[in-house]
Amino acid sequence: MNRTTVSLIAGTAALAAVTGFATLSSPQAAGTARTATELPVERTSLLCPSPSTSDIAETSYTSFTPVTKDASGGGKAELQAAAEESDGKSKSKSKSEKAGKPVLEPEGPGKPATGDTSGGDAPALVGTAEGKFAPGWTVQETTEVAAGSGRGLQGVNCSAPDTEFWFPGASTAADRTDYVHLTNPDDSAAVVDIELYGKDGALDSTLGEGITVAPHSSDPILLSTLTEEKQENLTVHVNVRSGRVGAAVQALDDKLGGDWLAASTDPSGSLVLPGIPKDATAVRLVAFAPGDSDADVKVQLASPSGLITPAGNETLHVKAGMTASADLGDVTRGEAGSLVLTPTDSSVPVVAALRVVRGKGDDQETAFIPATRPVGTRATVADNSAKGTTLSLTAPTRAATVKVTASAGSEGGEAVSKTFTLKAGTTQNVEAPAPTGLKGTYALTVEHVSGGPVYGARTLAATEDGVPGFTVQTLPDDRGMVAVPEADQDLSVLQK
DSSP: OOHHHHHHHHHHHHHHHHHTSOOOOOOSSTTOOOOEEEEEOSEEEEEEOOOOSOTTOEEEEEEEOOOOTTOOSSOOEEEEETTHHHHSOOOOOSTTTTTOOOSBOOOSTTSOEEEEEESTTOOOEEEEEEGGGOTTOEEEEEEEEOSSTTOEEEEEEOBOOBSEEEEEEEOOOTTEEEEEEEEEOSSSOEEEEEEEEETTEEOOOSTTSSEEEOTTEEEEEEGGGTOSOOOSSEEEEEEEEESOBEEEEEEEETTTEEEEEOOOOSOBSSEEEEEEOTTOSEEEEEEEBOSSSOEEEEEEEEETTEEEOOTTOSEEEEOBTOEEEEEEESTTTTSOEEEEEEESSSOOOBEEEEEEEEEETTEEEEEEEEOOOOOTTEEEEEEEOSSSEEEEEEESSSOEEEEEEEOOOSSEEEOEEEEEEEOTTEEEEEOOOOOEEEESOEEEEEEEEEESOOEEEEEEEEEETTEEEEEEEEOOOOOOEEEEEOOOSOGGGGGO
């Protein structure tokens, strides 16, 4: 077969593998040049880490798929224990798994579905969505822990399996207990390397090399078992030698509560970390330069009135292969804000995340905000409630317009949409709509209408006994659509 033909077929096969069985459209006339066609993905997978080891933990799962034009008919979505996918038998004793049933099974797009587990034996979950359930499918895992290390509200968006992850903001300090959760959804074992980078470079550790994650299983790896060094700010690099995994870091603090640290977006010279709560009392920026060159980045806060440079933290120097940090204090000063990082001179790729603290004294809680992709075409976040939900949107470079849709409630209510315009360089905590006649929880979907790129984050807050529990999830593009090149029926032109 001609090399060009082979390349075309190989490229199409790779695209379908990444996006979930995309289907090529036939052209109307052979030999005519074609542009790419946007088609909904037809299959997607999400992995949810085991939520907590606390016996008093209460975890809820919320699944949502936005209604997508031209999506395939039929299909289904379900979320079940990882081990159950391989042998049909649950290894967990949690109430949701005793009957061997999925934690949740959505009825259809446009309406959230909910499920729950309790106690410290809740398993990691593997989710699969097909057909009309696949485009834009999102699952939120939210855990309430009333007391003990990591007490407060912990939340994470269940993520797709991948082969590389960066987690700036982890720690092996004495008051921190951080785990890297690795979940393997496949039929063959995955082999993973975990590398740790501190303020002086790579930490000595051989125990993080060649970790085997069995098929359909999840392993929580305690960072302090990989190194004897106690460092306040670490960057964790998860590199998958073979197979693929889902990965997330659970950071538990003895005094400051805890939350999930999701992976930073791919290394880049410019990054946006959206949705810092306006009442944050302490904000720490942690960054890492994975290449061979040092990075110098300009630090700016996108406020409601425009870009502001924090006094004393105008720039951050990040040495190659080393983790750098900067304490920004109460940088938002009572207003909505997002952090914008740009190169001061030459662009050197970095990864970054924020540790955010709310409250004072003994009544403090922690959450994390990783650098994230823009909203893109569309992004969705689930498990919103009538109270305690804040939607933060920022347009760092140019003015932009977005449409925000509140879905129907999980137990009743009708969807509502509103349009917002964001000025260049600003962040707004928008008055997001809520479903009419809301019962239960609902999803928020943000769609880009016009203008420059938009970044977003959602904060869930719930105060118990004076402790301001909260968690923040970013809103990256849901990648529910894929650009598929239209192939000619007559491939003879490729034989030349």
